[in-house]
Amino acid sequence: MTEPSGDLAGERADAARNRARLLEAAAWLVAERGAEHVTMREVAQVAGVGKGTLFRRFGDRNGLLLALVDDVEAEFYQAYTFGLPPLGPGAPASDRLIAFGYALLERVSDPTDLGPALGRQVPTDRRRTSNYGRAFHLHVTSLLREAGVVGDHTMLAHALLAFVDLETIDHLRNDDQVITERLKATWADLVRRVTGAADC
């Protein structure tokens, strides 16, 4: 590969490197001590980057955590968009829907998954601003359409996703002691009922 030359290209490369370093430092600190205990000062320190640069690039702590979520989600996005079936393309739409919910439920149950761990830190902003929330919704909407469901796909997707929402599932797991297998069975049942894939 040829690198672009000149001062401007150098500055751009520096900026990209700083961004990657800051996100890596933040991810490490979050995994190490939990998102709620990570400060901007520490992130800058661990990354070896000035605190001014950190704030300039991410706005504030929430901005940094959301960028980190987006980074973590990119990999999951790849898996459900281009990966192997039944999560990725190649399986019937209702099977893909079921696999998608299973994957979400497994992620929520996994304490080392940074996506949910960080989502818990920004509960309101998460719904409002996160790109991945929008991506989940687009994905479910298009699978409902592909499954031949006759109805308001946009809204049915919201209804399905409300059940596997981080806060709903945390509540059911922590306060009602519902195990992951039962959550998955409910999701599959729900998808079959909504897509008409159930016997009827």
Added chain:
Amino acid sequence: MTEPSGDLAGERADAARNRARLLEAAAWLVAERGAEHVTMREVAQVAGVGKGTLFRRFGDRNGLLLALVDDVEAEFYQAYTFGLPPLGPGAPASDRLIAFGYALLERVSDPTDLGPALGRQVPTDRRRTSNYGRAFHLHVTSLLREAGVVGDHTMLAHALLAFVDLETIDHLRNDDQVITERLKATWADLVRRVTGAADC
């Protein structure tokens, strides 16, 4: 009616009167200026009751707000348990489920309804501790059973209620500008799919 006599009865009557006064004062203040601006000091002042009594009775501000929610919810509970059909008994279970969701959605859309207004103030505690959340869930669970749904009624009730949850609906109304009529149509569609009342 005969009143119980003696000092103890008098004390009990005082306590009940104080409780009613404090809740009335709190309801008035919440309606007047929004739950987030109501302080314990003001509630005691408006009720003409000592601040010590207020704290002894309700624990803290959250405790007071939750008691107020329960008070407000008692009326709604009467309506869906003993009131007129289709919300109350007498209509087919799937119609009652639809009417129940409609009522919840109308309440969330009504800024003067104290239930949702107060629920917004205690988002996490609301799920964990509120009696009315449990009552909603019991109601939906028993209607699913009555509708002859074959499946995990407890979990399907959670899945349905996740869609009409205060935070989900606030998000859809405020951030996605979804109107109440569309939310109601989605609820009815969802109930029909889950209960098998849809044509299939």
